[in-house]
Amino acid sequence: xxxxxxxxxxxxxxxxxxGEAKEILGGSASYFSISASFFGPVSLVAVVGKDFPQEHLDxxxxxxxxxxxxxxxxxxxxxxxGEYGFALNEAKTLDTQLNVFESFKPEIPAGYRxxxxxxxxxxxxxxxxxxxxxxxxxxxxxxxxxxxxISSKPEELKRTLAQVDILIIxxxxxxxxxxxxxxxxxxxxxxxxxxxxxxxxxxxxxVAMYTGxxxxxxxAFPLEEVFxxxxxxxxxxxGFVGYLAKIGRLDDETLRKAVIYGSVMASFNVEDFSxxxxxxxxxxxIHERYRQFKELTHFxxxxxx
Amino acid sequence: xxxxxxxxxxxxxxxxxxGEAKEILGGSASYFSISASFFGPVSLVAVVGKDFPQEHLDxxxxxxxxxxxxxxxxxxxxxxxGEYGFALNEAKTLDTQLNVFESFKPEIPAGYRxxxxxxxxxxxxxxxxxxxxxxxxxxxxxxxxxxxxISSKPEELKRTLAQVDILIIxxxxxxxxxxxxxxxxxxxxxxxxxxxxxxxxxxxxxVAMYTGxxxxxxxAFPLEEVFxxxxxxxxxxxGFVGYLAKIGRLDDETLRKAVIYGSVMASFNVEDFSxxxxxxxxxxxIHERYRQFKELTHFxxxxxx
Numbered sequence: 001x002x003x004x005x006x007x008x009x010x011x012x013x014x015x016x017x018x019g020e021a022k023e024i025l026g027g028s029a030s031y032f033s034i035s036a037s038f039f040g041p042v043s044l045v046a047v048v049g050k051d052f053p054q055e056h057l058d059x060x061x062x063x064x065x066x067x068x069x070x071x072x073x074x075x076x077x078x079x080x081x082g083e084y085g086f087a088l089n090e091a092k093t094l095d096t097q098l099n100v101f102e103s104f105k106p107e108i109p110a111g112y113r114x115x116x117x118x119x120x121x122x123x124x125x126x127x128x129x130x131x132x133x134x135x136x137x138x139x140x141x142x143x144x145x146x147x148x149x150i151s152s153k154p155e156e157l158k159r160t161l162a163q164v165d166i167l168i169i170x171x172x173x174x175x176x177x178x179x180x181x182x183x184x185x186x187x188x189x190x191x192x193x194x195x196x197x198x199x200x201x202x203x204x205x206x207v208a209m210y211t212g213x214x215x216x217x218x219x220a221f222p223l224e225e226v227f228x229x230x231x232x233x234x235x236x237x238x239g240f241v242g243y244l245a246k247i248g249r250l251d252d253e254t255l256r257k258a259v260i261y262g263s264v265m266a267s268f269n270v271e272d273f274s275x276x277x278x279x280x281x282x283x284x285x286i287h288e289r290y291r292q293f294k295e296l297t298h299f300x301x302x303x304x305x
Numbered sequence: 306x307x308x309x310x311x312x313x314x315x316x317x318x319x320x321x322x323x324g325e326a327k328e329i330l331g332g333s334a335s336y337f338s339i340s341a342s343f344f345g346p347v348s349l350v351a352v353v354g355k356d357f358p359q360e361h362l363d364x365x366x367x368x369x370x371x372x373x374x375x376x377x378x379x380x381x382x383x384x385x386x387g388e389y390g391f392a393l394n395e396a397k398t399l400d401t402q403l404n405v406f407e408s409f410k411p412e413i414p415a416g417y418r419x420x421x422x423x424x425x426x427x428x429x430x431x432x433x434x435x436x437x438x439x440x441x442x443x444x445x446x447x448x449x450x451x452x453x454x455i456s457s458k459p460e461e462l463k464r465t466l467a468q469v470d471i472l473i474i475x476x477x478x479x480x481x482x483x484x485x486x487x488x489x490x491x492x493x494x495x496x497x498x499x500x501x502x503x504x505x506x507x508x509x510x511x512v513a514m515y516t517g518x519x520x521x522x523x524x525a526f527p528l529e530e531v532f533x534x535x536x537x538x539x540x541x542x543x544g545f546v547g548y549l550a551k552i553g554r555l556d557d558e559t560l561r562k563a564v565i566y567g568s569v570m571a572s573f574n575v576e577d578f579s580x581x582x583x584x585x586x587x588x589x590x591i592h593e594r595y596r597q598f599k600e601l602t603h604f605x606x607x608x609x610x
Contacts, residue, residue, distance in 0.1 A: 175392075205510035216604070222520050222522065224489045224493075226487065253605055257604055259604070294604075305595075
């Protein structure tokens with residue numbers, strides 16, 4: 001069954017110590033949908049302007065991403081420009097032009113309404129609930145957010161979280177949402193607001209997942225060459241939600257595998273600008289890196305002490 | 306066979322958001338030796354002043370730490386005062402009084418010279434080499450250092466590293482030593498200077514270990530209550546080196562288990578001030594937390610994609 005994703009499609013201009021690229025395809029929904037498409041069909045809801053080229057639409061189609069929900073309206077596509085320092089750990093935003101994204105009202109096409117899996121990309125929590133109001137009982141809803149909504153609309157965000165099964169955020173956001181520097185404690189608080197499952201992304205340090213009774217921790221894949229970290233979080237979410245939708249269950253074993261698939265997809269995405277690495281990614285490479293993750297993290301039980 | 310440890314024994318005054326303690330037992334060699342003592346005998350080399358109380362000597366003795374190498378000289382014991390903010394991730398040093406530590410010359414008692422395992426705590430790299438000159442062919446030498454020596458004595462440090470098998474540092478130090486923000490790349494450079502094995506500690510984010518052909522990554526144990534992080538790194542080193550010495554081999558399986566034992570010991574140490582938690586720690590608790598680490602990190606292989 002298809003995954004419905006709602007989020008942004010954008011033109012990014014990115015500068016890293018290793019290169020620079022202007023007006024390349026970006027946005028949360030772009031990264032999510034191409035990543036998730038490796039696991040099954042994706043239905044995209046987003047908005048672009050008249051300047052959005054056929055070439056990008058063709059790319060979505062090539063990856064079996066349904067673009068009937070991609071509105072093309074008068075005006076210019078959302079633009080973001082950012083720069084990374086030598087450590088590549090945080091983007092400095094140089095410019096944001098919301099353009100057509102500013103008045104985005106997600107409209108879910110009739111053909112999407114029975115999607116059993118929903119990913120609410122990082123948009124206004126009020127709009128996130130409007131999406132949920134338009135779909136019929138999905139099997140699960142996963143959700144992202146960001147510091148802007150946490151500080152400007154905390155109550156709206158909590159209302160959205162009450163309807164969400166899985167929240168995927170980074171550790172700074174978990175701390176900010178709760179005012180609690182200890183992430184394990186913060187997780188307990190956040191899960192009391194609605195999500196049964198909380199995934200906390202820590203960039204180069206990996207991921208922690210909190211479910212009812214269990215915590216799962218995984219390091220990030222150790223790469224010698226990180227080229228551009230833009231979109232890593234959404235690519236992670238695409239692999240994570242994509243695998244869960246493929247299996248159709250939220251048991252602990254499946255959730256843990258999903259974290260690894262998400263980490264695998266993110267580790268590829270940072271190897272090149274935009275979706276360039278994803279576009280040439282092969283299933284065999286995903287398998288191989290999953291296996292390498294197993295090697296990376298494996299240790300034996302011990303009784304010798 | 307006993308582990309020889311050379312480092313500092315100090316009085317710490319520590320303030321955290323949860324409490325304050327004055328002139329409590331601290332120092333790299335104290336944390337290392339009590340932690341390592343859970344795995345086998347330890348021989349301590351350090352210096353204290355005339356103000357060092359019998360009570361602390363009794364503690365070392367209780368944990369079978371040989372203190373024949375603990376020099377007691379005229380003057381006052383090394384004192385450090387620090388404060389942690391709400392996030393507990395970095396100590397702000399309020400005061401450092403080197404006192405007798407300033408003129409510390411490690412003298413290895415005759416009875417220690419055949420120790421097969423050596424841990425060089427964070428002291429002047431010139432002194433670290435003087436220690437090695439006094440011992441007869443150990444099976445392995447592990448070593449720590451800090452930003453102060455990396456910036457003030459980089460060439461002396463490299464000369465020491467050429468004689469070291471295992472280097473245990475944090476990720477900031479790995480970056481600083483190499484001028485390389487990518488830790489995986491930095492690891493390759495550092496290993497070219499001598500150490501066959503590099504352990505990179507990342508505080509609340511866990512540990513990465515680089516050996517010739519393999520990388521091991523482990524998250525930190527997720528604690529809801531971190532009381533005082535002082536000494537966590539040396540306690541990790543104590544568990545890590547302690548387990549390696551117990552087994553007497555440096556194969557990949559043993560090294561990975563050692564990282565987990567180090568992480569287990571550090572996770573206990575941060576639960577209370579000074580060595581308070583270590584003093585009441587039971588072997589059964591170490592076993593149980595090792596088992597919990599296995600649960601925390603386990604995921605199944607997957608062929609379903």
